[in-house]
Each structure stands twice: as C-alpha cells, then as structure tokens.
Amino acid sequence: xxxxxxxxxxxxxxxxxxxxxxxxxxxPIYRLVEHIYVGVSAGNGIVxxxxxxxxxxxxxxxxxxxxxxxxIPILIGLLVYxxxxxxxxxxxxxxxxxxxxxxxxxAVVLTKNFKANFISxxxxxxxxxxxxxxxxxxxxxxxxxxxxxxLSYFFFSFELPKGLNVFPKFGRYIxxxxxxxxxxxxxxxxxxxxxxxxxxxxxxxxxxxETRI
Amino acid sequence: xxxxxxxxxxxxxxxxxxxxxxxxxxLIWPMGLPIxxxxxxxxxxxxxxxxxxxxxxxxxxxxxxxxxxxxxxxxEACMRxxxxxxxxxxxxxLWPIGAQQANYAFKKMQEEYPHLVEGVDFxxxxxxxxxxxxxxxxxxxxxxACANVDNEGRNLSQFPIMKDLVTxxxxxxxxxxxxxxxxxxxxxxxxATAYAIPNNKPFVVAASAVNATINAPFIQSGQITVYxxxxxxxxxxxxxxxxxxxxxxxxxxxxxxxxxxxxLMILGNVSYFMQKRESRKQ
Numbered sequence: 001x002x003x004x005x006x007x008x009x010x011x012x013x014x015x016x017x018x019x020x021x022x023x024x025x026x027x028p029i030y031r032l033v034e035h036i037y038v039g040v041s042a043g044n045g046i047v048x049x050x051x052x053x054x055x056x057x058x059x060x061x062x063x064x065x066x067x068x069x070x071x072i073p074i075l076i077g078l079l080v081y082x083x084x085x086x087x088x089x090x091x092x093x094x095x096x097x098x099x100x101x102x103x104x105x106x107a108v109v110l111t112k113n114f115k116a117n118f119i120s121x122x123x124x125x126x127x128x129x130x131x132x133x134x135x136x137x138x139x140x141x142x143x144x145x146x147x148x149x150x151l152s153y154f155f156f157s158f159e160l161p162k163g164l165n166v167f168p169k170f171g172r173y174i175x176x177x178x179x180x181x182x183x184x185x186x187x188x189x190x191x192x193x194x195x196x197x198x199x200x201x202x203x204x205x206x207x208x209x210e211t212r213i
Numbered sequence: 214x215x216x217x218x219x220x221x222x223x224x225x226x227x228x229x230x231x232x233x234x235x236x237x238x239x240l241i242w243p244m245g246l247p248i249x250x251x252x253x254x255x256x257x258x259x260x261x262x263x264x265x266x267x268x269x270x271x272x273x274x275x276x277x278x279x280x281x282x283x284x285x286x287x288x289e290a291c292m293r294x295x296x297x298x299x300x301x302x303x304x305x306x307l308w309p310i311g312a313q314q315a316n317y318a319f320k321k322m323q324e325e326y327p328h329l330v331e332g333v334d335f336x337x338x339x340x341x342x343x344x345x346x347x348x349x350x351x352x353x354x355x356x357x358a359c360a361n362v363d364n365e366g367r368n369l370s371q372f373p374i375m376k377d378l379v380t381x382x383x384x385x386x387x388x389x390x391x392x393x394x395x396x397x398x399x400x401x402x403x404x405a406t407a408y409a410i411p412n413n414k415p416f417v418v419a420a421s422a423v424n425a426t427i428n429a430p431f432i433q434s435g436q437i438t439v440y441x442x443x444x445x446x447x448x449x450x451x452x453x454x455x456x457x458x459x460x461x462x463x464x465x466x467x468x469x470x471x472x473x474x475x476x477l478m479i480l481g482n483v484s485y486f487m488q489k490r491e492s493r494k495q
Contacts, residue, residue, distance in 0.1 A: 023226070024229075041309075044310065045309045048312065052340050052342075052359075052360070052362065052364070053341060055366075056360040056362040057360045108345060108349075112345070112349075112402040112403055113402045115406055116402030116407075117401075120406060123434070124430070124433055124435070143433075182426040185443075187474055188422035188443055188444075188471070189422040189424075190423075191467055191470045191471070192421065192443060192444045192463075192467065193283075195282055195466055195470075196281060196463075198236055198237060199282075202241070208241060209240050209462070
C-alpha cells in the first residue's frame with residue numbers, strides 16, 4: 001500500500017486530525033471542524049428527508065398515482081408552522097397537529113411499546129427457582145432476587161421492616177454491577193471509534209497498514 | 214506532593230498519548246492475540262447460513278460512521294453468508310448516514326461477488342424517516358413505507374426483488390445495526406414483539422458496545438434472538454466467514470487499549486486508598 005492521492009481521503013484525514021486536536025487543547029481549527037460537522041449532518045438529514053420521502057410522496061403518490069387523501073396529513077402537518085405567527089387568531093392552529101402527535105404517540109405506547117417494554121420484561125422474570133441444572137438454577141435465583149431487590153430500592157412508601165431491609169442494599173449492589181457493565185461497554189465502544197479512525201489514518205490515508213488481511 | 218498524589222493529578226493528555234502509542238503499535242505490529250468464537254456469533258452464523266436461494270435478508274443500517282467500526286464488520290459478514298448461499302439482501306436506514314453505510318457494504322459485496330445485479334440480488338432503499346412509524350407501515354407495505362423510491366430516487370416497482378418483498382414479513386430475517394435511537398428500541402416493539410417472535414422468526418441485532426446494557430433486557434426476554442456486540446462480534450463473524458477484515462485486524466489494538474484502561478483504573482484506586490492512608494497518618 002502507499003499514501004493516498006485522493007483529495008477526499010486527505011480532506012477526511014485533515015478533518016479527523018482537527019477534531020482530535022481538541023483532545024490536546026481547545027483551538028479554532030477544532031471549533032471550525034466541529035461546526036462544519038454539525039452543519040453537514042443537519043443539512044444531510046434535511047436533504048435526505050426531502051429527497052427520499054417528501055418529494056416522492058408529492059410527485060409520485062399524489063400527482064402521479066392520484067392519492068389526493070395524502071394532502072390532508074400534509075396540510076395538518078404544515079399547521080405546526082402557524083406557531084411562528086404572532087396573530088392569536090392563527091397560531092392556535094398549531095395545536096391540531098400536536099394533538100395528532102400526542103394521540104398517535106399514546107396509541108403506539110399503549111398498543112406496542114407497553115407490551116414490548118413492560119409486559120414482556122415482567123413475564124421474562126417469571127423463572128423457575130428450582131431446576132435440574134444447578135447453573136441455570138443459580139442464574140434464575142440471581143435474576144429473580146436481583147429484580148425484586150432493585151425494585152425494593154425504589155420503594156419509598158414506608159420503611160421496610162428490619163429483616164427485609166437487606167433487599168434494598170442488595171439491590172444497590174446489583175445496580176452498581178450494572179453500572180460497571182455499562183461503563184465497560186462504553187469504554188469498548190469509544191475505543192472502537194478511535195480504532196476506526198486510526199485504521200483510516202494508517203491504512204486508507206498513509207498506507208502503512210493493510211485494513212484487509 | 215507524594216507519588217500517589219501526583220498520579221491522581223496526572224494530566225489527561227499523558228493517558229491519551231499512552232493510548233495512542235499502544236493502539237498504533239498494535240495496528241502496525243499485530244501480535245495475533247487469540248480470538249475465541251462466542252455462542253452469539255455461532256448462532257448468527259447458523260441463522261444466516263440457513264439461507265437458501267431466493268431468501269431475502271432485510272438489513273436496517275441504523276447507525277452512522279461513529280458506530281461503523283463496531284457494527285459494519287458484523288453486518289457485512291452476515292450479508293456475505295446470505296449472498297454466498299444465493300440469498301438476496303435489501304437494506305433500509307432509520308439514520309440518514311445509514312444509507313451511505315449500506316452503499317459501502319454493497320460495494321464491498323459486489324467486489325466479492327461480481328455476478329450480483331442491483332435490483333435483482335440486492336437493493337438499497339436508503340434513509341426513510343419516521344422510526345417506529347416507518348416499521349409499522351413497512352409491515353403492511355414496504356413500497357408505501359418507502360414512498361415508492363429507493364436510495365437513488367428510482368421507482369421501486371421496477372425492481373424484481375421488490376416483488377418478493379411486499380412487506381417486512383416476507384423477509385426471512387431482519388437484522389438491525391444499532392447505534393442508538395431509532396434502532397433496536399424501535400424494532401423490538403414494532404417488529405420483534407409484534408411479529409417475529411410469535412411467528413418463530415429470529416430477530417438479529419448487531420450493535421455498538423455502548424448499547425449492550427440498554428439491549429440486555431431484550432436479549433434476556435428473548436425479544437432479540439441473536440445479539441452481536443461490538444467489534445468483538447465482528448471479528449468472530451469475520452473468522453467464521455473466513456474473510457478477515459478491519460475487525461480482526463483491530464482486535465489487538467482494542468485488547469491492549471482495554472488492558473491500559475484496566476491498569477489505570479487499578480492505579481487510580483490504589484492511589485485513592487494510599488492518599489487516604491497518608492492523610493490519616495498526618
């Protein structure tokens with residue numbers, strides 16, 4: 001491999017180094033590239049949404065296929081911009097699309113998310129505490145006792161009797177283990193981001209390493 | 214100032230430099246540390262190796278370039294297995310940059326399998342906004358959910374592959390590349406819990422490691438059937454598919470960086486207790 005001659009690769013490498021320069025010290029180049037990144041991301045999101053969804057919905061669905069009923073949600077959606085009007089007779093109209101969003105959001109939570117995020121999680125903790133396999137049995141006991149202990153930690157209605165107050169304490173330790181696992185995975189992920197950039201700089205840009213073995 | 218006090222007040226930049234030196238060293242002179250294949254990677258391999266000619270895999274690229282190092286290798290390995298067995302791949306994206314990541318993956322697949330024809334063997338539907346609403350609509354009609362167009366703005370009805378993928382239910386497996394929201398947290402209620410799991414279909418998630426604790430309850434409850442966690446899973450999948458790439462080549466650097474963090478954490482704790490002891494003595 002050899003050093004890249006592509007302008008795009010050099011530009012990307014320069015941007016990467018500029019962003020990482022912020023680790024050493026806050027500097028104007030870091031700020032500039034950070035702002036470019038935010039701007040490009042926002043611009044890309046807007047253009048992608050218009051190109052991949054809004055434009056084809058209007059040109060193909062409405063005008064070509066004649067699905068004029070799509071105009072109704074589009075018009076209702078546009079009402080949200082009446083919020084910017086200082087005229088009180090107009091700006092209340094932004095509540096109509098908001099009402100739709102709240103209604104749809106509630107319906108989705110009740111019909112889909114509630115089952116997936118709550119019911120399924122509760123039923124997943126209904127585990128047999130006695131099993132022929134001792135490892136599975138220990139696993140199940142840790143799971144059930146762990147869930148009950150963590151729940152008891154957030155029980156504030158009244159103080160638990162003396163014998164039972166070990167549960168909130170145990171729940172706190174269980175949560176600490178959870179936080180440790182979360183931290184470990186965060187480190188793993190952040191190192192991966194750095195690794196990806198180093199592979200790009202050393203491989204695609206400088207040609208020192210082979211990224212494909 | 215004692216040694217332990219100096220250590221606890223060490224400049225962050227020394228740590229960054231040490232990290233950089235270690236990782237660059239491991240990338241230029243790899244040591245070939247052993248990588249053991251875990252049960253998740255084996256399960257993923259079995260899932261995608263079961264694809265037969267004509268079966269369709271739907272890949273949702275719900276991540277950007279920041280999550281790519283963690284996720285892209287796993288996704289590409291899964292796509293490689295499916296295409297090797299004569300299967301087909303259709304991709305979508307709930308993140309705008311996801312469409313670009315899909316293009317990178319398909320470009321690589323076309324280099325490996327030059328006979329692949331766009332629209333027949335694979336297709337990139339591109340970024341589609343809406344998150345949960347997109348998935349809900351795609352369960353009824355994928356073409357309508359995509360507003361009739363693919364990533365390049367071409368009419369979807371002209372592609373033969375779309376005739377066999379009318380709804381998401383027609384895909385043999387759905388895999389979500391997850392780096393945040395929208396991602397697995399949207400796919401689990403709208404697809405996995407509502408359709409895949411009751412119909413004994415697998416739901417695969419390849420996620421960046423930072424999402425592991427968020428997704429863990431869904432793995433335990435069986436709503437995510439196969440979970441590929443971070444670059445480690447990518448390296449395992451690359452080994453299983455016998456196509457070593459960026460994940461395998463980066464594992465040494467990844468492992469050494471973890472050892473450094475581990476050592477620093479121990480030193481930090483020792484320093485804390487030693488300072489406490491010294492202050493008690495004084």
